[in-house]
Amino acid sequence: MKTTNKEALIDILWILAGNLFLAIGVAWFILPNNVLTGGLAGVAIALEPLFHIQPEFMINALTVVLFLAGAVILGKKFAMKTILSTILYPTLLSVMSYLASEVIAPDTFIMDKYLATIYGGALMGIGIGCVFRTGASTGGMDIPPLIVNKYTHIPLPTLVLITDALTVLLGVFTYNLQAALTGILSVWVSSMLIDKTMMIGGHKAQSVMIISEKYEELMDMIHDELERGTTIIQAMGGFSKEKKPVIMVVVSKKQLPQLQYMIAHADPEAFVIVTETNEVQGLGFTYEEEL
Template sequence: MKNKKIKEWIMEAGFVLVGNLIVALGVTFFILPSDILSGGTAGIAVALEPILHLPETLVINVLTVGLFLLGSICLGKAFFLKTVLSTLVYPVYISVLSLYFSDMVITDNQLLASIYAGICIGVGIGLVYRVDGSTGGMDIPPLIVHKYTHLPLSVLVMCFDGATVLLGAAVYGIEASMIGLVSVFISGQVINKVLTLGSEASKTLFIISPKWEEIRDAINQELDRGVTLVPALGGYANEQRMMVMTVVKQKQFANLQRLITHIDPEAFFVVNDANEVQGAGFTFGKHYRSDRVLTQVQTKETA
C-alpha cells in the first residue's frame, strides 16, 4: 500500500512538473515575444509592462508567489500541498527559459502565436488539473470563487482571463484584446479536452414507448447494456408510462436506434452526449479526479 501511494505521488508530481513546463513554454515562446494578452499572470505582466516598465518575468514571479499565499489562506492546507510545487517550479521555468531563449521568435504572426499559446496553456493547466493540482498564479482566483459557488472551473478561468484581456485593451487597443481572447477561448476548450482525455464517448437515451418491455429486453440481450426504468407521467393525457434510460457507447448508438425503431417505429426518445461514464461495461484508463474536475467533464447531467 505504501509503495502504491509513493508511485501515485510520483506520477502526480510528474503531471504537475510537465504541465507547468508546457505552460512556461507557451508563455516564453508565444505570449511574451508577441505581447499576447492571454490572461493569467503572463497576460497581466504584458498589460502592465508599458505602465510599470518592469521586466515581465519579474511581474509573473511576484504575482505567482503573492497569489499562492492568498490561495493558501483561502483554500487551506490541501491547496498548499498541491500548489507549492507549481509555485516553486513555474518561476524557475519562466526565468530559465527567458534567460536562454529570450531572443528566440517562432512566429511574428500575433494570431498564430495566440492560438498556439492557448493550446500550450490549456494542455499544461489540464494536466495539472487531472491530479487535482493547481498551476498557481491567476489559476487561484477561479479556484477560490469555485469553492464558494461551485460554478464550472473552465468557465471561471475564461472569465478571469477575459477580464485580464480587457484590462490590456486600455494599453494595447481593441485589436490586441481580440487576439488575446482567441488564446483565452482556446485554452478553456483545451482544458476540457485534456480533462476528458481517455474517456470513451457515450450516449444517454431516454425512451418512452408502450413496448418498453421489449425494448428493455432487446437492450439487455442484443447490446449487453443495462437499463434503468423510470416511472413517468404524461403531461398531456396524465397517463402513467414507463421510461427506459440507458447509456451506450458511441459505436453502439446506430444499432440501438435501429433496434428501437424496429420494435416501435413511433417510440419517443431523447439522446444526450455522456462525456464520462463510470461502472460496469464502461472501462477507461485511470483518471485523477476530484469534485473540481467532475464539474468539467460532466457538462451535461446525463452520466
C-alpha cells in the same frame, strides 16, 4: 480520503507536464510576440509599459504572492499540491526563456501574432488543465478562480475565462483595442483547452430514454445484442395521465446507431431521447465483469 503513493505520483506527473506546457506557451509564443492574454503573462505584458518591469520577473513575483493567498484561503491540501507548481513554473519559465533567447535562434519565435495567440493560448490551456485535474494550481492567476469556485461552485473553465478576459482588458489602456481583442481570442482558446484537458480519461457515452409499448422486447434486444444493462423508470404522461415504463440505457457512441436501428425496427412509433454524457462509471465502462 487518503491518497496512495501511486495516486500521488500520478498527480506529480500531471503537475510537471502542466507547468511544462504552460512555460513553453508563455516563453515561446506569448512573451516574444507581446500577446495580451490571460494569466500572469497577460498581467505582466499589460503592465510592462506602465512600470517598465521585465515580464518574466513580474510573473515570478506574483506567482509567490498568489500562492500565499491561495494557501491561506484554500487550505493545507491545496498548498501542498500547489507549492510544487510555485517552484516548477518560474523555474521552467526561466529555462524555456533562456532556450528561446540563447540556445535557439531568437527570431524563431517571432511570428504572426494570430499564430502566437492561438498556439500560445492552446499550450497554456493544456497546461492549466493538466494541473487542475489534480486539484492544484499553477500558482498564478488561476488561484482567484479556484477561490471563487470554492464559494460559488461556478465551473472552473467559466471562471478562468472571466478572469482572463478581465486581465486582457487591462491591455486596452496600455496598448489598444485591437491588441485586447486579439488577446480575448487567446483566452477563449485557452478556456476551451482547459475544459478538454480536464475531461481526458473520461468515459463519454450516450444516455438514451425510450418510451415504447414494446419495452420488454426492446430490453431483451439491448441485453442480448448490446450487452448493456437497462433501468425501468415509472412515468406518467402529463396529458394522458397514463402510466408508462421508460427504458433508460447508457451506450457507447459507436453503439448508438445499432440501438437506433433496433428501436426503429421493433417500434417505429417509440419516443426516444438521446443525451450526451460526459462521464460514466461502472460495469462495461470503467471496469469489466469478472468471469
